[in-house]
Amino acid sequence: MNFNLSEEQGLIRDSIERFVADNYAFDKRNATVAMEHGFDPAHWQQFAELGWLSIPFAEEHGGFGGGPVDSMVIMQEFGKGLVAEPYLPTVLLFGGLLQAGAADSVQGELIPQIIAGELQGAFAHVERQSRYALADIATRATNQGSTWTINGEKTVVLNGGAAQKLIVAARVSGEQADEAGITLFLVDASDGGIERTTYRMTDGQEAANIRFTDVAAEAVIGGVGEGFALMREVVDNAMLALSAHALGAMDYLHAQTLEYCKTREQFGVPIGSFQALQHRLVDMFSACENQRSLLYRAVCAVDAGSEDAERSLLALKVMTGKAGRHIGGEAIQLHGGMGMTNELPIGFYVKRLMLINTLFGDADHHQRRFAALVNAPAAGGATARSQAA
Amino acid sequence: MHTRLSEDDLAFQQEVREFLATAWVADTELQERIRNHDTMKAGMIEWQHRLNEKGWMAQHWPVEHGGTGWSVTQGFIFNSERAAVGAPEPIAFGVTMVASVILAYGSDEQKARFLPRILNSEDWWCQGYSEPGAGSDLASLKTKAELEGDEYVINGSKIWTTYAQYADWIFCLVRSDNSGRKQEGITFLLIDMSTPGITVRPIDTIDGFHHLNEVFFDNVRVPVENRIGEEGKGWTYAKSLLVHERLSIAEVADSKRALHEVRELARREINGGDCLLEDALFAKRLTDTEIELMALEYTELRALADIAEGKPPGPESSLLKLQGTEIQQAIQELRMDVVGYYSQALQGDLNTEQFGHDVADLAQKLYFRGRASSIYGGSNEVQKNITAKYVLGL
Numbered sequence A: 001m002n003f004n005l006s007e008e009q010g011l012i013r014d015s016i017e018r019f020v021a022d023n024y025a026f027d028k029r030n031a032t033v034a035m036e037h038g039f040d041p042a043h044w045q046q047f048a049e050l051g052w053l054s055i056p057f058a059e060e061h062g063g064f065g066g067g068p069v070d071s072m073v074i075m076q077e078f079g080k081g082l083v084a085e086p087y088l089p090t091v092l093l094f095g096g097l098l099q100a101g102a103a104d105s106v107q108g109e110l111i112p113q114i115i116a117g118e119l120q121g122a123f124a125h126v127e128r129q130s131r132y133a134l135a136d137i138a139t140r141a142t143n144q145g146s147t148w149t150i151n152g153e154k155t156v157v158l159n160g161g162a163a164q165k166l167i168v169a170a171r172v173s174g175e176q177a178d179e180a181g182i183t184l185f186l187v188d189a190s191d192g193g194i195e196r197t198t199y200r201m202t203d204g205q206e207a208a209n210i211r212f213t214d215v216a217a218e219a220v221i222g223g224v225g226e227g228f229a230l231m232r233e234v235v236d237n238a239m240l241a242l243s244a245h246a247l248g249a250m251d252y253l254h255a256q257t258l259e260y261c262k263t264r265e266q267f268g269v270p271i272g273s274f275q276a277l278q279h280r281l282v283d284m285f286s287a288c289e290n291q292r293s294l295l296y297r298a299v300c301a302v303d304a305g306s307e308d309a310e311r312s313l314l315a316l317k318v319m320t321g322k323a324g325r326h327i328g329g330e331a332i333q334l335h336g337g338m339g340m341t342n343e344l345p346i347g348f349y350v351k352r353l354m355l356i357n358t359l360f361g362d363a364d365h366h367q368r369r370f371a372a373l374v375n376a377p378a379a380g381g382a383t384a385r386s387q388a389a
Numbered sequence B: 001m002h003t004r005l006s007e008d009d010l011a012f013q014q015e016v017r018e019f020l021a022t023a024w025v026a027d028t029e030l031q032e033r034i035r036n037h038d039t040m041k042a043g044m045i046e047w048q049h050r051l052n053e054k055g056w057m058a059q060h061w062p063v064e065h066g067g068t069g070w071s072v073t074q075g076f077i078f079n080s081e082r083a084a085v086g087a088p089e090p091i092a093f094g095v096t097m098v099a100s101v102i103l104a105y106g107s108d109e110q111k112a113r114f115l116p117r118i119l120n121s122e123d124w125w126c127q128g129y130s131e132p133g134a135g136s137d138l139a140s141l142k143t144k145a146e147l148e149g150d151e152y153v154i155n156g157s158k159i160w161t162t163y164a165q166y167a168d169w170i171f172c173l174v175r176s177d178n179s180g181r182k183q184e185g186i187t188f189l190l191i192d193m194s195t196p197g198i199t200v201r202p203i204d205t206i207d208g209f210h211h212l213n214e215v216f217f218d219n220v221r222v223p224v225e226n227r228i229g230e231e232g233k234g235w236t237y238a239k240s241l242l243v244h245e246r247l248s249i250a251e252v253a254d255s256k257r258a259l260h261e262v263r264e265l266a267r268r269e270i271n272g273g274d275c276l277l278e279d280a281l282f283a284k285r286l287t288d289t290e291i292e293l294m295a296l297e298y299t300e301l302r303a304l305a306d307i308a309e310g311k312p313p314g315p316e317s318s319l320l321k322l323q324g325t326e327i328q329q330a331i332q333e334l335r336m337d338v339v340g341y342y343s344q345a346l347q348g349d350l351n352t353e354q355f356g357h358d359v360a361d362l363a364q365k366l367y368f369r370g371r372a373s374s375i376y377g378g379s380n381e382v383q384k385n386i387t388a389k390y391v392l393g394l
Helices: A007-023 A026-033 A041-049 A068-081 A087-101 A104-115 A227-263 A275-304 A309-334 A336-340 A346-358 A363-374 A384-388 B007-025 B028-035 B037-053 B072-084 B092-105 B108-119 B234-244 B252-267 B280-308 B315-344 B360-374 B380-391
Strands: A121-124 A140-144 A147-158 A165-171 A182-188 A194-200 A206-216 A219-221 B125-128 B144-148 B151-159 B169-175 B186-192 B198-202 B213-223
Touching: A007 A068, A068 A087, A068 A227, A068 A275, A087 A104, A087 A121, A087 A147, A087 A165, A087 A182, A087 A219, A087 A227, A121 A147, A140 A165, A147 A165, A147 A182, A147 B315, A182 A206, A182 A227, A227 A275, A227 A309, A227 A346, A275 A309, A275 B380, A309 A336, A309 A346, A309 A363, A309 B360, A336 A346, A336 B360, A346 B315, A363 B280, B007 B037, B007 B072, B028 B037, B072 B252, B072 B280, B092 B108, B092 B125, B092 B169, B092 B186, B092 B234, B144 B169, B151 B169, B151 B186, B169 B234, B186 B213, B186 B234, B252 B280, B252 B315, B280 B315, B315 B360, B315 B380
Parallel strands: A121 A165, B125 B169
Antiparallel strands: A140 A147, A147 A206, A165 A182, A182 A219, A194 A206, B144 B151, B151 B213, B169 B186, B198 B213
16 A cells, blocks of 8 residues: 555656646746637647646557546646646546547547647537536437537537547436437537627636537537536546646645735734634645645546445545635635635635535535445345335 | 613514615615625625615714614614624624724814714725734734924825725824834824825635735825824724724524525525435535524623623623634535535626526625635734633633
């Protein structure tokens, strides 16, 4: 047993750390986020050159063949630096879905383009009414022969403005919230039937509402009617990576708040000398360590394919939301008025953590899923109620 | 022990409701102006004019200066009804804050000069207390006032000055003497914002709206007649202002309305076929907050009852700001949770149909601005220190 990174993983971490130090000073970050689509295409090319875009992909398509630990390392460092480039939507979601379900010919065509930094993608799954229910999909796909046509609307599509290709979750059969009957389609974002409305998220990244009017799909990803399992798998991996990203942001906020409390003087002493604040800094530290422990637990379980994987992942997403809220709130409060300003990056980190909490379902949503999983009777067992009956 | 209203109070309640129905509820255009950041100032002034025409602008002033002369119960009734329909209180810096100091310590000339203009909303006031190095430790403030003839010359800066960009006047704590304890040597000055040497710099905040500012004073000359009371006694006057601060500081009635709104939003929110409001986890968090609010409502009533009997508010009143802001923030957080994905999406210039959500923008505004409520007016940590020291004797 050890929780150390491999030499290669350590090198990736160090190179991202250097990239963040060179490119992500607060004023530089603000300039990057202000660019069209909320990120810097030159940075993206640098990611490609440094090999970061190849990490999760199979070697046969030019990838690095990395696993969940590798994605964790990358996303954690991106979280520390509050990196704006769309690694999650393009590489982990769009690329992840391609790798998990697309035909070899489609993978062979598109994955090398992602790795080369030439292709931006997005995964369109949320709808106005869906809230956090992944299977609540009203967007419809109908077929004439082998051609599928999509009609409907997706909302809050991360990187939906820059994406050249989209993977869209649409329904081919079943009722609106059924898991069966969902199918994933690859579409070209320049299709004439696509209408995009872009806006920014609180952390500066771009999202889009995308309306589909008789849009012809370029390919089906996975089996027809079997898209839900594919989504679930890729979203689970993305939640793991997001939780690592959150840990990076939490560590940053804790470190900055600690530093502020050591240097900010009131009543003639550093405010960190007050016991009431010391205890709160310790509580923030505890929250960071809980997040780290559940992250390592989940990443090990997922990597090993162990039966603890689902339970650990759900617990992690709950902690990501709760610890993120706690640490973010304390970071603002302990910075006092300065925490309310955009002169420090504190607020942007807090917003990123709040955003991560909402993605794929917030802490309450995942606590319900967690409860349903762990409270289910063991095979052959019976609940008190069924025994009484 | 009872909380029944008298016949007169019930009649007053009816009068308040009728006034609000026409002056506020029916005027959705005014409500929109006040909600919109760009038209807020003019909208608030219009709203304050309506209150003033009714004679209800200055709740806590004596009748001879144009105040309402309300009993404590009447004030409570008004605030409850006002909040229940979502109408704002008048901007506090003038009518509530500086006016209470002028009324208590100002000269007759100062009362005659400033109070009518506050009543008519002719002057917009802001508060110059905090400085970059003087936040929780307010008494360590350094902005310097040097007497030259019959004028003070002011040099220094103030920070976190809400709505300084709109203000005609600022009431300031300045240091006129460095020789004694830091609480001594502080003077309370009223300064015309158009005086040469004053610069206002906006502070960019996490809620994206310009309300906070830094105010710089560079050889600003202030006539001695603008000093409240005696030189060097400003700390005493400022402290009394905190005591005199509005009794509705806990904003219980406003929180009741906000909680009701969140409940109705959750009722229409469907997650995988289930109504969010019927979800056990959400329902627990919402009702935990509601139960705390119900307790706070009676903590406030107990404080009001003491005042009505002419007694100083009991120790429990020190909890009003602390618990009030905690509950406000809990409700703001619940509202964001109801909004879900959209709670992190910025509407910008898009209309509701294009954007896809009708309350995300408001939820964000309330949430991010609300983070400040546990920081300003003495952070909640300072409130706890004060309670520990002066109430519990620790």
